[in-house]
Amino acid sequence: xxxxxxxxxxxxxxxxxxxxxxxxxxxxxxxxxxxxxxxxxxxxxxxxxxxxxxxxxxxxxxxxxxxxxxxxxxxxxxxxxxxxxxxxxxxxxxxxxxxxxxxxxxxxxxxxxxxxxxxxxxxxxxxxxxxxxxxxxxxxxxxxxxxxxxxxx
Amino acid sequence: xxxxxxxxxxxxxxxxxxxxxxxxxxxxxxxxxxxxxxxxxxxxxxxxxxxxxxxxxxxxxxxxxxxxxxxxxxxxxxxxxxxxxxxxxxxxxxxxxxxxxxxxxxxxxxxxxxxxxxxxxxxxxxxxxxxxxxxxxxxxxx
Numbered sequence: 001x002x003x004x005x006x007x008x009x010x011x012x013x014x015x016x017x018x019x020x021x022x023x024x025x026x027x028x029x030x031x032x033x034x035x036x037x038x039x040x041x042x043x044x045x046x047x048x049x050x051x052x053x054x055x056x057x058x059x060x061x062x063x064x065x066x067x068x069x070x071x072x073x074x075x076x077x078x079x080x081x082x083x084x085x086x087x088x089x090x091x092x093x094x095x096x097x098x099x100x101x102x103x104x105x106x107x108x109x110x111x112x113x114x115x116x117x118x119x120x121x122x123x124x125x126x127x128x129x130x131x132x133x134x135x136x137x138x139x140x141x142x143x144x145x146x147x148x149x150x151x152x153x
Numbered sequence: 154x155x156x157x158x159x160x161x162x163x164x165x166x167x168x169x170x171x172x173x174x175x176x177x178x179x180x181x182x183x184x185x186x187x188x189x190x191x192x193x194x195x196x197x198x199x200x201x202x203x204x205x206x207x208x209x210x211x212x213x214x215x216x217x218x219x220x221x222x223x224x225x226x227x228x229x230x231x232x233x234x235x236x237x238x239x240x241x242x243x244x245x246x247x248x249x250x251x252x253x254x255x256x257x258x259x260x261x262x263x264x265x266x267x268x269x270x271x272x273x274x275x276x277x278x279x280x281x282x283x284x285x286x287x288x289x290x291x292x293x294x295x
Contacts, residue, residue, distance in 0.1 A: 011158055013156070031250065119245070
């Protein structure tokens, strides 16, 4: 078992009369247990240079390499836009490919933005069009690099 | 304009053969600008035991394609308790006790709510804290 922690700090001294200060530390454990998650994709980078949809985190990849992400457990995903442009963004979507009706845009990562979320990682078939992959769509063809990691069981 | 920052620190001494030590801070801006977000709402709710998703944070037209950020944390302490987070009917994942998430939120349409349920099979409720930082919302007439 491994011990991995994720800590978030949200702060603002001027968004309201009183300070906003939230800190939360979490141990990344397996579903329903106090045993730490012990598998990871490792920290990865991918550079995008077009405005087309890209299957950033493809469940089939993990299936094919034998490193299956068990669905509906406690997997966590971190993604960061390493760009510096606050005008351009990368849409992050979950679901099936090609912006089908079953794909949901979660949000947009502008330069410097990051996100961290639990991932159900529902794998349906070897046709990755059927799986709940993580897709990204840049707003510009300018080069942008994303950094990401999956920690899972 | 306000200055609000979100910092993540992700660390492990034994997940890999070498230390994992990652830290990142971002400033929460309005979409496409360097103007800080100026509005937020926060709360703590007890999510009832049910297999039917409910709206935790309501998407509105004024937030469409803007730069909202959402933080959600499951404050239960029993490690078997979890809530399921979804958006527009698409499951994102499970937040187990102590887990938190922080995401940008596009609100691509008024159905893109942040939804939640605490499965009936757990026979419990779940305490959840949340914050949404946003650029504005559509008010509903009384």
